[in-house]
Amino acid sequence: MAEDREPPPLPGAAQTDFSEPEGGEDLFVSAVSAMESPEAAHLPAEDISTSSNGPKAEPILLDDDTDDLFAEATEEVSLDSPERQPILSDGPSPAITPVTPTIMINPRVDVFDRSPDEDEEEEENRDTFDIQISVSDPEKVGDGMNAYMVYKVTTKTSLSIFSRDEVSVKRRFSDFLGLHSKLASKYMHIGYIVPPAPEKSIVGMTKVKVGKEDMSSVEFVEKRRSALERYLLRTVKHPALLKDPDVLQFLESSELPRAVSTQALSGAGILRMVNKAADAVNKMTIKMNESDAWFEEKQQQFENLDIQLRKLHASVESLVCHRKELSVNTASFAKSAAMLGNSEDHTALSRALSQLAEVEEKIDQLHQDQAFADFYMFSELLGDYVRLITAVKGVFDQRMKSWAKWQDAQMMLQRKREAEAKLQYANKPDKLQQAKDEIKEWEGKVQQGERDFEQISKNIRREVGRFEKDRVKDFKVVVIKYLESLVHTQQQQIKFWEAFLPEAKAIA
Amino acid sequence: MEGSNAETELGVSVGSIRITDVTQDGDLLTFAITSQKLNGSAGVCVFRTYDDFDWLQQSLFSQENLPGLQGIIFPPLPSKAFPSQSNTQTKTLKQLGFLALGQDWQSYCKALEFYLQQVAAHPTLCKSKALDSFLVNSESPGKQRGKKGIFNRLSQAVEEMRKESHKDVDNFFQNERNKNTNVASLSKVATEKLLDVVMTEQKLALACGHFSTSLHLCVNQDDADAVAFSKICLKLSDIIEAVKRNFEKVASNNLSTLGLGLDLESRYQEAEKEMLFRRTCKLIELETVKKNTEKAKANKREVMEAFQKAVEKEFNQISSVAKQEIERFHSSRVNVLQNFLIGWCEQQLNTAKEFAELYSQHLEACRNMYLD
Numbered sequence: 001m002a003e004d005r006e007p008p009p010l011p012g013a014a015q016t017d018f019s020e021p022e023g024g025e026d027l028f029v030s031a032v033s034a035m036e037s038p039e040a041a042h043l044p045a046e047d048i049s050t051s052s053n054g055p056k057a058e059p060i061l062l063d064d065d066t067d068d069l070f071a072e073a074t075e076e077v078s079l080d081s082p083e084r085q086p087i088l089s090d091g092p093s094p095a096i097t098p099v100t101p102t103i104m105i106n107p108r109v110d111v112f113d114r115s116p117d118e119d120e121e122e123e124e125n126r127d128t129f130d131i132q133i134s135v136s137d138p139e140k141v142g143d144g145m146n147a148y149m150v151y152k153v154t155t156k157t158s159l160s161i162f163s164r165d166e167v168s169v170k171r172r173f174s175d176f177l178g179l180h181s182k183l184a185s186k187y188m189h190i191g192y193i194v195p196p197a198p199e200k201s202i203v204g205m206t207k208v209k210v211g212k213e214d215m216s217s218v219e220f221v222e223k224r225r226s227a228l229e230r231y232l233l234r235t236v237k238h239p240a241l242l243k244d245p246d247v248l249q250f251l252e253s254s255e256l257p258r259a260v261s262t263q264a265l266s267g268a269g270i271l272r273m274v275n276k277a278a279d280a281v282n283k284m285t286i287k288m289n290e291s292d293a294w295f296e297e298k299q300q301q302f303e304n305l306d307i308q309l310r311k312l313h314a315s316v317e318s319l320v321c322h323r324k325e326l327s328v329n330t331a332s333f334a335k336s337a338a339m340l341g342n343s344e345d346h347t348a349l350s351r352a353l354s355q356l357a358e359v360e361e362k363i364d365q366l367h368q369d370q371a372f373a374d375f376y377m378f379s380e381l382l383g384d385y386v387r388l389i390t391a392v393k394g395v396f397d398q399r400m401k402s403w404a405k406w407q408d409a410q411m412m413l414q415r416k417r418e419a420e421a422k423l424q425y426a427n428k429p430d431k432l433q434q435a436k437d438e439i440k441e442w443e444g445k446v447q448q449g450e451r452d453f454e455q456i457s458k459n460i461r462r463e464v465g466r467f468e469k470d471r472v473k474d475f476k477v478v479v480i481k482y483l484e485s486l487v488h489t490q491q492q493q494i495k496f497w498e499a500f501l502p503e504a505k506a507i508a
Numbered sequence: 509m510e511g512s513n514a515e516t517e518l519g520v521s522v523g524s525i526r527i528t529d530v531t532q533d534g535d536l537l538t539f540a541i542t543s544q545k546l547n548g549s550a551g552v553c554v555f556r557t558y559d560d561f562d563w564l565q566q567s568l569f570s571q572e573n574l575p576g577l578q579g580i581i582f583p584p585l586p587s588k589a590f591p592s593q594s595n596t597q598t599k600t601l602k603q604l605g606f607l608a609l610g611q612d613w614q615s616y617c618k619a620l621e622f623y624l625q626q627v628a629a630h631p632t633l634c635k636s637k638a639l640d641s642f643l644v645n646s647e648s649p650g651k652q653r654g655k656k657g658i659f660n661r662l663s664q665a666v667e668e669m670r671k672e673s674h675k676d677v678d679n680f681f682q683n684e685r686n687k688n689t690n691v692a693s694l695s696k697v698a699t700e701k702l703l704d705v706v707m708t709e710q711k712l713a714l715a716c717g718h719f720s721t722s723l724h725l726c727v728n729q730d731d732a733d734a735v736a737f738s739k740i741c742l743k744l745s746d747i748i749e750a751v752k753r754n755f756e757k758v759a760s761n762n763l764s765t766l767g768l769g770l771d772l773e774s775r776y777q778e779a780e781k782e783m784l785f786r787r788t789c790k791l792i793e794l795e796t797v798k799k800n801t802e803k804a805k806a807n808k809r810e811v812m813e814a815f816q817k818a819v820e821k822e823f824n825q826i827s828s829v830a831k832q833e834i835e836r837f838h839s840s841r842v843n844v845l846q847n848f849l850i851g852w853c854e855q856q857l858n859t860a861k862e863f864a865e866l867y868s869q870h871l872e873a874c875r876n877m878y879l880d
């Protein structure tokens with residue numbers, strides 16, 4: 001897929017495709033105070049859907065030239081709508097706030113001229129990330145092996161790229177996979193870290209299809225629901241992905257074309273593809289002349305981080321396992337204590353034993369209700385990051401491929417030049433002209449190759465910076481959530497014990 | 509509980525009997541037992557091994573000239589421990605249950621201590637010379653195996669099972685036997701289930717330790733973000749360390765109060781079962797003798813009748829002692845269980861409060877650090 005992609009068409013051609021919707025949007029945004037405008041609403045959903053998979057989507061994000069054309073529009077809008085103000089401000093941002101997506105692509109293009117660090121700070125400076133996505137209400141549709149789960153995806157936002165403040169759609173798992181595959185094929189080769197979709201699970205799904213209503217299938221569905229929610233949140237956190245028409249269509253349109261062959265497009269499938277590409281690259285024994293030590297260092301760091309996170313993940317998995325065991329054993333003990341209480345003649349002792357059973361049951365229930373606040377939270381977070389790092393490594397590999405392509409173009413150009421030189425003395429005017437034309441063609445390719453390489457390098461730097469900051473944020477959030485749940489659990493337990501004590505004292 | 513009989517030969521106060529120390533030499537455990545003399549404030553300290561305890565128990569079983577001895581519910585002695593085997597080996601766990609866990613044989617010592625206190629508090633058993641000698645003599649009773657009591661519960665042969673379910677002539681005893689069978693098995697099950705819980709809690713503590721260590725190793729100084737991430741990992745490592753200590757404390761609370769209590773209750777129910785079985789065996793003997801007497805020829809009849817009278821007398825003595833024992837047992841066990849339950853609840857409550865405080869502090873610190 002990505003390998004065969006042609007270099008993006010020249011800027012001039014691309015503009016016409018996008019000037020209308022994007023420009024139109026600018027004008028509407030400034031004109032309409034409430035974030036709703038029916039016309040603006042239709043444009044992203046309808047016009048772009050047909051071209052959503054094409055290479056045309058890219059130039060907007062990449063091309064430096066476009067900023068000149070849209071700079072005017074940028075300023076125009078910024079005067080009218082307050083959220084545009086910060087873009088023009090200089091200087092570093094004081095605090096780390098969640099990344100804001102931009103409604104317009106143009107300011108980002110404009111911002112490409114600055115260093116990656118400034119880009120980051122610009123983004124941080126913007127208003128709070130005003131979009132909430134929730135995945136809820138899993139419903140089973142159909143019967144037997146053809147059954148599938150459908151989830152409700154609700155988006156609440158005040159961003160104008162969305163047609164409504166609040167929209168709910170129904171999506172199935174393969175829809176999510178389809179979305180990811182589209183995004184990966186569009187953006188990975190230009191160096192964007194596309195968040196990986198949750199894994200397919202044959203065992204888990206079979207249980208659900210077969211109709212087992214037991215704890216493990218309930219847990220599986222809940223785990224998947226939560227993973228899908230995190231996946232969407234991560235995706236829209238990415239400023240470019242948020243604006244992607246496929247993403248918008250996914251979140252808004254009531255009908256979505258069925259994603260086909262998601263087997264190949266599943267998270268595992270994509271990763272396999274990326275890994276295959278990586279292997280191929282390595283087998284080509286590219287001795288990349290790394291002119292930028294930053295990339296070498298970063299790659300090493302990610303290798304180390306990968307190992308560390310996997311180790312942590314394994315540790316936490318064993319904790320989750322023991323936790324479940326404790327839950328089972330506590331419930332079992334509670335039952336046996338209850339039976340003991342029932343057989344007891346002495347009334348007060350009998351009551352105390354029954355209370356004991358209840359306390360143990362309540363404590364167990366407390367822990368089960370807190371399931372997501374337990375080690376389970378860390379397990380999911382670490383799992384997400386292990387997968388994310390694979391995507392990061394994939395992006396680094398894409399850069400190597402881009403470099404290789406550039407080098408190949410240079411070699412080809414060299415050959416063409418040599419061929420032309422030979423033809424000079426052979427006196428074959430037709431062939432000579434062809435040779436000259438080919439040289440021109442390959443010169444263009446070499447230039448494009450170099451530009452692509454530089455662009456992907458730039459993108460990766462920025463992406464990695466964003467990734468690192470997000471990683472720190474994500475972990476902070478989870479640590480605090482975990483502590484909150486620990487405190488809550490302890491306080492509940494105190495209540496239980498305080499209630500039980502008088503019962504114990506009243507026995508005799 | 510103090511000995512109720514003023515004429516007790518026991519020279520020490522029951523409540524003061526303590527096992528203060530235990531030393532291990534290979535497979536041999538030696539216990540230091542201290543007690544206070546009743547007259548005056550002098551304390552006594554003796555050293556005993558398990559075999560000495562066994563000797564004491566056997567001596568109690570084989571006392572002579574005690575009518576209705578078989579009707580006594582003998583305080584249960586824990587099984588022998590083999591310390592050179594690892595604590596968590598299945599065999600030791602199966603044998604000793606809760607007593608095998610805990611640091612340095614704490615629970616085991618506590619159980620032995622209870623045993624001695626119960627013997628010393630028993631209105632009849634406290635008068636035993638063997639007990640006095642056990643507690644007071646500096647020399648250990650030695651490896652003398654006196655007459656082995658006939659009361660050791662043999663492995664359940666099929667015949668014994670049949671005897672156990674033999675119908676009683678007295679409603680009081682029939683009820684007691686039924687209840688006892690029920691409660692004995694239920695308390696055994698409850699003890700085992702609680703043991704499972706404690707083992708899992710200990711496993712969790714161990715796994716927390718591993719997780720905490722792994723986090724501690726995630727230090728990276730490459731750049732500002734890596735440093736920030738490392739700090740989070742270190743903080744989390746501390747938190748998980750606290751969680752580990754939490755699990756350890758909860759497990760140890762369970763162990764030393766409720767676990768010990770359920771274990772004691774379970775073994776005492778077994779002891780009552782054995783007593784009731786002895787009486788039932790006597791009943792069967794009596795009924796057999798009656799039948800034989802009826803069938804006896806005239807010349808043997810007198811002898812048989814005399815014999816029958818003797819057995820009947822024994823049986824009645826056993827039954828009368830048994831009745832007293834059962835009442836005593838019922839009231840004391842409620843007190844014992846209550847103490848354990850209160851202790852359990854108080855300890856868990858304190859632990860919960862302690863850790864609620866600790867987690868709150870961590871939360872406060874994190875909030876200040878992270879959400880600036």
